[in-house]
Amino acid sequence: MKKLLEITLGIVTSIGGFLEVGSLATAAQAGAAFGFQLIWAIVLGTICLIFLVEMSGRLAAVSKRPLAGAMRDRFGYPFFLIVVVTMSILGVLVLASELGGLSLALQLVTGISFPWWAPLGAFAAWLLLWKGTFSIIEKGASLLGLVTLVFVVAALKLHPDWARAAAGALPSMPRHEPLHYWFIAVSILGASIAPYLLFFYSAGAVEDGWNDSDVPVNRITATLGMSFGGTLSIAVLIVAALVFVPRGIRIERFDQIALMLTPMLGRPGFFLFAAALGIACFGAMLEIALSVAYLIAQGFGWKWSEDARPRDVARFSLVYTATLVGGALIVMIGVDPLAITLMSMAITGALLPIAIVPFLILMNDRHFVGQYGNGWISNGVVCAIVALAFVLAVVSIPLELMGG
Amino acid sequence: MDIAVVRDLLDKQLVDRENEPLGRVDGIVMSYGADDAPRLTHFEIGAQTLARRLPRPFQGTVAWLGHRLSPRDSQPYRLEVSRIIHLGRTIEIDIDAARSAARATERWIRDHIVAHIPGS
Numbered sequence: 001m002k003k004l005l006e007i008t009l010g011i012v013t014s015i016g017g018f019l020e021v022g023s024l025a026t027a028a029q030a031g032a033a034f035g036f037q038l039i040w041a042i043v044l045g046t047i048c049l050i051f052l053v054e055m056s057g058r059l060a061a062v063s064k065r066p067l068a069g070a071m072r073d074r075f076g077y078p079f080f081l082i083v084v085v086t087m088s089i090l091g092v093l094v095l096a097s098e099l100g101g102l103s104l105a106l107q108l109v110t111g112i113s114f115p116w117w118a119p120l121g122a123f124a125a126w127l128l129l130w131k132g133t134f135s136i137i138e139k140g141a142s143l144l145g146l147v148t149l150v151f152v153v154a155a156l157k158l159h160p161d162w163a164r165a166a167a168g169a170l171p172s173m174p175r176h177e178p179l180h181y182w183f184i185a186v187s188i189l190g191a192s193i194a195p196y197l198l199f200f201y202s203a204g205a206v207e208d209g210w211n212d213s214d215v216p217v218n219r220i221t222a223t224l225g226m227s228f229g230g231t232l233s234i235a236v237l238i239v240a241a242l243v244f245v246p247r248g249i250r251i252e253r254f255d256q257i258a259l260m261l262t263p264m265l266g267r268p269g270f271f272l273f274a275a276a277l278g279i280a281c282f283g284a285m286l287e288i289a290l291s292v293a294y295l296i297a298q299g300f301g302w303k304w305s306e307d308a309r310p311r312d313v314a315r316f317s318l319v320y321t322a323t324l325v326g327g328a329l330i331v332m333i334g335v336d337p338l339a340i341t342l343m344s345m346a347i348t349g350a351l352l353p354i355a356i357v358p359f360l361i362l363m364n365d366r367h368f369v370g371q372y373g374n375g376w377i378s379n380g381v382v383c384a385i386v387a388l389a390f391v392l393a394v395v396s397i398p399l400e401l402m403g404g
Numbered sequence: 405m406d407i408a409v410v411r412d413l414l415d416k417q418l419v420d421r422e423n424e425p426l427g428r429v430d431g432i433v434m435s436y437g438a439d440d441a442p443r444l445t446h447f448e449i450g451a452q453t454l455a456r457r458l459p460r461p462f463q464g465t466v467a468w469l470g471h472r473l474s475p476r477d478s479q480p481y482r483l484e485v486s487r488i489i490h491l492g493r494t495i496e497i498d499i500d501a502a503r504s505a506a507r508a509t510e511r512w513i514r515d516h517i518v519a520h521i522p523g524s
Contacts, residue, residue: 064493069417072428076415077457131523301417301428301449302510310524314514317524 007220013138014053014225015232016145020284021101022094022191022345023233024277025338028260030184031240032251033177036160036168039234041185043169045192046230048385050223051378052356055363056198057218060205063368067202068298070362079358080299086354088323091196091292093344095327098281098288099125100337104254105278109271118331122324125285129320134207134306137290141283148232148276150261150269155235157264158242165238183346183400186392190348192233193389195355196291203294207305215372239264254338285327293320346400350393356386407491409444417494418447418483424501430454431480447495449506450480481506 023042030038056067063070072080103117128137174181210218243260244251251257258277261269290306297304297316310317330340360382363374407413409432418426431448451470455463483497483506490496501507518524 072415073417076410077428077430077454078459080415081458130521299428301425303425310521311514311518314510314518317518318513 003217007217007224009139010217010221011225011228012146013142014221015228016142016148017138017283017287018226018229019145019148019151019232019236019276019280020191020194021098021277021281021337021341022194022348023188024101024236024280025254025257025341026184026187026191026345027233027236028240028257029251029342030188031237031242032244032249033184034174034181035241035245036165036238037172037174038181038185038188039165039168039237040171041188042192042230042233042237044171044385044388045189046226046233048189048193048382049197049230050226051382052193052198052359053201053226054219054222055359055374055378056202057205057210057222058215058372059362059369060202061210061214061218062212062370062372064206064211065368066206066294066298067199067359067362068295070368071358072299074362074365074368075358083354083358084295084299086351087195087199087295088292090344090348090351091288091295092323092326092330093340094194094196094348095285095288095292095323096330096335097337097341097344098284099327099331100335100340101254101281102278102285103331104258104337105274105281108255108258108274108277114337115332115334118328121282121285122328125282125289126321126324129286129289129306129324130310130317132306134204137286137306138204141279141286144279145283147272148280150265150272150276151232151235151239154261154264154269155238158239160238160242165234179396179399179403182392183342183396186349186389186396187342187345188233189385189389190345190350190352190393192230193352193356193386194348195352196288198355198359199291199295200287203290203298203304207307212372236260252338253336257338285324289320289323289327292323293317343397346393346397349389350397352386353390356382412491413447413495418449418506419494419496420499420501420504421489421496422501423494423496426483426497426499426501426504426506427481429495431457433482444485446482446484448480448482453480481508 027042059070060066065073071083099118099121100114102121103114106117107114239260243263249256258270258273261273265272293316294304296319302315303313304316305313360379362368364379366373414429414432416429418429420426427449429447430450431453432444433446433448434442435445437443452467455467455470458466487498488495489498
């Protein structure tokens with residue numbers, strides 16, 4: 001009975017925590033520009049994420065080490081420094097995207113321009129990290145995040161042609177604008193396969209004291225939770241396709257995306273969108289700021305814990321504070337939030353191998369995972385999808401920059 | 405028991421007798437004993453040690469950064485290998501982290517920055 005409750009809670013947490021500004025913006029762009037054609041990118045990204053999240057939980061349960069700590073243990077300091085530097089910079093960039101999303105949600109509701117909301121949003125997130133505990137942050141943010149289910153409701157109300165949607169789940173060549181097509185595809189992959197999520201998840205598992213007996217539960221929650229989460233992204237894409245394509249709207253700004261629920265739900269749809277965007281982004285900000293702090297503190301052997309008082313984990317608290325400040329500064333200088341979101345998701349795609357290749361090596365090392373090592377299916381699937389994201393990113397980012 | 409220096413010691417998590425983290429084994433020091441045989445004597449923790457492990461072009465920058473960010477004198481902190489209590493996933497050392505110089509930076513940040521912020 002307790003296990004069942006644990007599984008349910010785990011799944012609810014993953015659904016509520018899945019959608020953030022990256023997956024929302026990329027799925028909406030994809031739907032508006034290419035109809036159902038890019039559903040396959042969400043499917044591939046979600047499959048890859050299921051495997052990776054399951055692995056990071058398994059690593060923590062079996063080796064009792066969080067991902068960042070295990071990486072330094074196994075690969076030593078010079079290589080670990082590359083991971084720390086790239087993933088921290090990426091973390092600040094993605095955090096800026098989320099804060100941009102939260103600020104825009106507040107702009108939609110109040111009419112006050114988004115850069116003004118950035119310091120306030122960052123401060124609210126900081127306050128929760130400073131005073132809250134891990135379980136408040138994880139469960140609270142995720143339960144509120146269930147408001148993102150509104151996209152599934154909207155998609156069902158539109159009665160999409162399911163056969164065409166299913167056809168979109170199979171990869172196909174673009175019929176127009178090939179460069180933009182591949183750029184959006186890699187942004188979707190980068191948005192789904194978020195490396196920060198892996199550092200966050202494994203640190204949480206260590207903090208909760210998981211052991212070998214948690215391996216099966218972890219497998220079920222990762223699979224179901226991430227699948228339902230991926231469904232949310234697909235719902236966003238379907239709604240965007242059915243709302244924007246017939247009206248010939250090309251998405252260039254966030255306030256255009258904000259109107260996607262209005263045709264079905266009217267004025268409340270507008271506010272539900274703002275609430276979903278704001279809550280999803282706020283939850284993601286907390287996770288990203290913590291992930292950067294976990295990564296650095298675990299890698300350098302400092303004391304870390306979200307449940308401890310800040311004065312007892314001084315360096316750890318200082319790192320998440322600095323990460324939030326860095327993200328806030330980027331938003332405050334007024335960089336276009338949609339542009340920074342799409343670009344940081346694509347860059348994530350390009351940098352994935354730096355985090356994922358060593359992770360796979362760890363998951364095949366008996367010193368760390370003993371008899372719980374990876375099978376060939378999980379190795380193969382993750383390698384193939386990460387390689388695809390990397391190749392697409394390296395080819396499409398320079399072209400998009402030159403073209404855009 | 406065989407111990408592989410790089411696999412089992414270098415970069416591993418150091419903890420005190422209460423399992424409180426001290427840092428990681430950033431470097432390993434060997435010296436010649438009375439019988440002229442080299443012996444592994446100390447672990448080092450510190451930015452200067454970490455800087456020396458990088459390719460030459462990066463050493464200067466990291467050492468400078470470590471020096472600027474470090475509130476105390478930036479000599480690496482040394483722990484005697486003879487005080488190892490247990491070797492496993494972590495390396496347990498017979499000292500008290502709260503009073504050890506290994507945590508000087510942590511304490512400095514706590515006393516000079518974090519403690520001044522309300523709610524800490």
